[in-house]
Amino acid sequence: MNKFSIFAGVAMMVLPTLAGAQEITLKMGHAAASTHIFHTGLEIFAKKVAEKTDGNVKIEVYGDRQLGDDKQLLEGIQIGLIDGALVSSATLPLVLGAAPFDALQQPFTVSSYDQLSTVLTSDLGDELLATLDAKNIKGVGFVEAGLRHFLSKDKPVTSLADFKGLKTRIVPIPLHKAIWEAIGVNPIGMAYGEVYSALETGTIDAVEINVSSVKSESLYNAAKQVTLTGHYFWPGVIMISGATWNKMSDKDKAAVEQAGKEATAEAYALAASQEADTIAFLEENGVTVNKLGDLDDLKALTAPVVDTWSEKDPMIVKFNEAFAQSQ
Numbered sequence: 001m002n003k004f005s006i007f008a009g010v011a012m013m014v015l016p017t018l019a020g021a022q023e024i025t026l027k028m029g030h031a032a033a034s035t036h037i038f039h040t041g042l043e044i045f046a047k048k049v050a051e052k053t054d055g056n057v058k059i060e061v062y063g064d065r066q067l068g069d070d071k072q073l074l075e076g077i078q079i080g081l082i083d084g085a086l087v088s089s090a091t092l093p094l095v096l097g098a099a100p101f102d103a104l105q106q107p108f109t110v111s112s113y114d115q116l117s118t119v120l121t122s123d124l125g126d127e128l129l130a131t132l133d134a135k136n137i138k139g140v141g142f143v144e145a146g147l148r149h150f151l152s153k154d155k156p157v158t159s160l161a162d163f164k165g166l167k168t169r170i171v172p173i174p175l176h177k178a179i180w181e182a183i184g185v186n187p188i189g190m191a192y193g194e195v196y197s198a199l200e201t202g203t204i205d206a207v208e209i210n211v212s213s214v215k216s217e218s219l220y221n222a223a224k225q226v227t228l229t230g231h232y233f234w235p236g237v238i239m240i241s242g243a244t245w246n247k248m249s250d251k252d253k254a255a256v257e258q259a260g261k262e263a264t265a266e267a268y269a270l271a272a273s274q275e276a277d278t279i280a281f282l283e284e285n286g287v288t289v290n291k292l293g294d295l296d297d298l299k300a301l302t303a304p305v306v307d308t309w310s311e312k313d314p315m316i317v318k319f320n321e322a323f324a325q326s327q
Contacts, residue, residue, distance in 0.1 A: 046060075052256070079136075080244070087236060106309060164184045226282060228279075
């Protein structure tokens with residue numbers, strides 16, 4: 001065998017190894033402001049991915065809806081036009097028909113950030129993420145935007161009666177519509193990016209939202225009354241296009257999944273630590289922070305919605321049971 005033949009044989013053996021180690025850069029977007037905790041959480045994930053893959057997988061984070069809103073991100077990921085994103089879990093049933101994710105939006109079923117983090121980083125959280133496989137999407141973790149409260153333009157809401165008839169922006173999914181109709185508002189489906197102008201012009205009177213978004217989107221300039229209801233949390237799902245996922249080596253895939261789990265735990269701890277400071281910031285900027293006098297009555301009003309939705313998907317039952325057991 002001549003030297004050329006030996007060299008060619010060695011090259012044939014080495015090339016696949018080199019190809020498997022090729023670097024890949026993912027552009028990942030989200031629909032929140034770049035000052036929002038979603039952005040921070042995705043950056044935490046990106047840093048962990050770079051570390052755990054020894055730089056083989058790099059992630060560039062794009063906030064401020066640069067790659068699109070949640071709907072556009074989901075559609076782009078499905079067909080492989082977008083590498084990945086952090087998308088609010090509430091939009092997955094709406095855009096993808098991913099009914100199991102309604103499990104994360106059941107009113108008053110979760111008592112703390114730590115409780116939700118524990119469940120989402122368990123085998124049950126992995127099972128929920130795996131339901132995205134059929135959508136050509138790989139789910140790898142979660143980032144929490146914060147407990148949802150109630151922001152109203154002018155009118156303080158301190159009792160159930162104060163909710164009645166308020167034109168309130170919701171994510172237009174059947175679950176949220178059922179919850180807010182039970183409470184008695186006039187629910188209005190609207191894109192997240194339209195909320196500020198809608199409050200400013202009076203198109204809506206209120207919005208159910210987390211205080212992190214009130215701060216990052218400067219909504220406190222358009223609405224001055226917050227009521228601390230804490231009706232449900234707002235997980236974002238870290239996801240990667242199936243087409244992009246398939247370009248990674250098995251070793252890098254395992255590293256990315258581990259990064260996602262660690263980022264979930266870290267992001268939830270961060271969200272919990274920021275809640276009080278964010279509320280203090282809003283008060284410093286002229287927002288009145290109210291408590292609901294009859295919160296127990298609000299819980300009772302929305303409890304039938306939980307019962308109804310438990311019949312819609314087995315995953316919702318599993319999560320409700322997991323939350324009840326970890327109280």
